[in-house]
Amino acid sequence: MRKLVLAASIALLTACSAPQPEQINFKPKAVLSSSDLVDGSSYTLTSKDVRSAQYVALVDSGRSNIEPLHAQQNVRISLENALLEQFGSQGFRSTVNSENSVEVEIQEALVTVKHSVMENEMDGKVTIEITAETPKGKLVKTYNGTATRSGMLSASNEEIATVLNDVVNLVLKEIANDRELKEYMAERF
Template sequence: MKKLFLAASVVLLAACASPQKEQINFIPTAATSAAKMVEGKSISLSSQDVRAAQYVALLDNGRNTITPVHTRQNVRIGIENALVNQFSSQGYQVTVNSANSLKVVIQEALVSVKHSVMANDMNSSVVVELTAENAKGKLIKKYTATASRSGMMSASNSDIELVFNDTVNKLLEEIANDTELQLYMKERF
């Protein structure tokens, strides 16, 4: 019993002593539409995150130390929820079972940060593939949003958070304003 208690104590102390992961808030904003484009058409929306790693930023301080940064919220769920709000504002009813499906695949979502005590450079890229499909056909589109930012001093988590959220919001706006996708969904769904 003593050995079990000692082993549990060591594991607990090791967990407390290990460094905490860097995290930022991920709060995407849907690009909602003031006017409905369709009325009563239903779609089902699914999403998948195929990124090799789940961090959203890599901090390189130039001294052979690269630190990953994660989000407190799930990236896939955040983007999917924003798209549900976006398509709902356009007049679509998002349901579980619809003959009209949209599939969102998150291929890349990363902010590369090179920083020192005096300066920082951030380059952000988000890539999403969207597939609109039903019995009448299939449309596959790839959306890419990028952003760059430089600043004085070292990059803070709030700086990284701002760049990442802005890049995702830019991507959501691109999807909302894509006339080819809008026309395809209007005619075929």
């Protein structure tokens, strides 16, 4: 019995000391409205992540080695929470069983990084589709954000996270300022 406990302890300690894969800190920021568009109109928010892969960055170091990096946080849940906060600041109230719905579909959220010892180049792309639906109809809008950044030396995970978060925040700002979406939701919800 003592040998079994010792073997299990060693296995557990070995697993704890194994190197963990590097991850990107994903923190989208909601764009908050200073005034309400509506007073408590309800809606149900759902989201889905339809990206073909769950990593948020691909790092190409030029040695036939492309390394995927994942987000520390769940991308779908983080974006959903940011949009809940964003719509809440406009006066919309999220409920579980409203006849009005907003569906968020994350189609792309990726930073591709090409770097060498001397320089790096990062391209960020984010595509989010929002469907606002009521019994009277629906509105489908696609929001895209892109960014390119280059620098000296190889790119750090913090720099990659900055590009990803900046592009996502640009898309969130575009959603918050979209007059057509705001008017559709305000008039029909």
